[in-house]
Amino acid sequence: MLSDGASIRWCGLLSALIAIMSLAFPPSQSVAQSDPLPSWNEGPAKQSIVSFVAKVTKIGEPDFVPQERRIAVFDNDGTLWAEQPIYFQLAFAMDMIKSMAPSHPQWANEQPFKAVLDGDRKELAASGEKGLLDIVAATHAGMSTDAFNALVDGWLKTAKHPRFKRLYTELVYQPMLELLEYLRANGFKTFIVSGGGVEFMRCFAERAYGIPPEQVVGSSGVVKFELGADGKAQLIKEAKVAFIDDGPGKPVGINRFIGRRPIFAFGNSDGDQQMLEWTASGDDLQFMGLVHHTDAEREYAYDRDSRIGKLDKALDEATSKGWTVVDMKADWKTIFPPQKEVPR
């Protein structure tokens, strides 16, 4: 507590000093040119981003793109935040199964629920796509959208990642936060286009990335409008898939939700390949990027053989077409934002 108070006082003093200095020394060119991507090491990946943004934003240049067409799309899992050892939304669903188990005693003998409760990964994997859908149906349906959002909010505030022991929303990539901010400062509108559930992502996208709900495109389930006897309207989530925003579904989602072709797209897996191809087929100058997870020490290393976030065909296409491939280990100075000091 004391150290917190002290740091607040220090920060206050520092701010005051900076304010006084800025009065004495108004922003100079060197300030304006300070590095907008400080967590990126110098190299071809950073260079390709900065050079692209310079080209499309300079009025009068042949590659200039008017602001309303500066649409940037980002995959979420593995591109803006981590996705190992399992997609974070699945970690949420499994935690929900555990907390719902007391009122569902039959789950003790019913797959895939038994596997979740026993922590039996092998059995869970064996339940396949059907098992996954059963878990989603049990945890993402039969309640109002408001009730679901409250559940996700509560989970995000408390659940911790098994390896990093940090909140899931703290496992966003610092270099990508800087990139999002850099693009917005250059007149881009930033969107998430992810296979994840759109309602799940909207619970944290604004806080974590500065991306408002209406700029999040994702998979969705069927919801049903209901008007209560009290005149209050609700949307009830049903156990039925409405739209899968993955693979070829990503350009479809971009067309349906955004209605403009992006000029900047970033992904990290084969599920992003068609989104990059769709972006690459536009008339304006385009940027296509992939995050390649090469850093087992600070994060994870995986690509062609991974069950989650498999990066194989898209990596080949990126290589052959000269798309930007971020080598996480070499290109990123830091992975996650600095951990806040927690008072003891």
Place this chain on the structure above:
Amino acid sequence: MLSDGASIRWCGLLSALIAIMSLAFPPSQSVAQSDPLPSWNEGPAKQSIVSFVAKVTKIGEPDFVPQERRIAVFDNDGTLWAEQPIYFQLAFAMDMIKSMAPSHPQWANEQPFKAVLDGDRKELAASGEKGLLDIVAATHAGMSTDAFNALVDGWLKTAKHPRFKRLYTELVYQPMLELLEYLRANGFKTFIVSGGGVEFMRCFAERAYGIPPEQVVGSSGVVKFELGADGKAQLIKEAKVAFIDDGPGKPVGINRFIGRRPIFAFGNSDGDQQMLEWTASGDDLQFMGLVHHTDAEREYAYDRDSRIGKLDKALDEATSKGWTVVDMKADWKTIFPPQKEVPR
């Protein structure tokens, strides 16, 4: 495309002029207080709008709503532009049938196409919903999204309304253009939420209403991603409905596309009732409005018995709940924007 470039140039010129003028005449109190809704007659409808906006935008007031939650949604047909004698998108489809007929000789003996080609309204109406879907399938599918957009663009530039002899995009409501602008000037984000086809509307929404493609929610068909042998990606429109954004579908569409509950909603028919109910069930102060078409002389008069834009149950609910009902004849000084003089 040409007119797009032209309008961008005009906008640039206009902005420059405004900038110069604002240097010469800094905003005075009288300018700030000038009527933002000059085409609205004084009365309860205008009063309810102005009073609502004042309440939610004044910091420190109990009904203040932060800017990011100021979501305003508008139905399109009959709310932002006219919808009689038939929805304008249907007029487009029927014109397409006529222009496609030479390469479809079988249509001369095949309903509903024969009815369209003969101008036989009775027979067309008899073909019902099935007939309508056949017309949409023939004119809205089997081509790329880019090809479809080009068709719509071309039609909007030339086709004229049978009664008013003006381009369809000139049959937007001047008072609603002012309302959209007024809301945006007060920090609202304006969206279209319409039963119309989302791709059709996006061809004119930005130009006609200042609403960008990514803020248009509408019905959509299935599209399929295709990668050509040349590496160019396309989305091909199929003759299958993906989502109907009407009636209870409107809150569903708002939830899926926008992800935030509106605080301001305007419609004109029973198809908008659930959107208004959804808005009315929010936690912030809300505004619900209906355009009542009461002006047969300047536009059209229709409500409870109309086949198009039927306004019956929603009118009863608006009356009983004190929602704003715009009496077009009494509340609107002008209906359409002034006709531009066309050089002969």
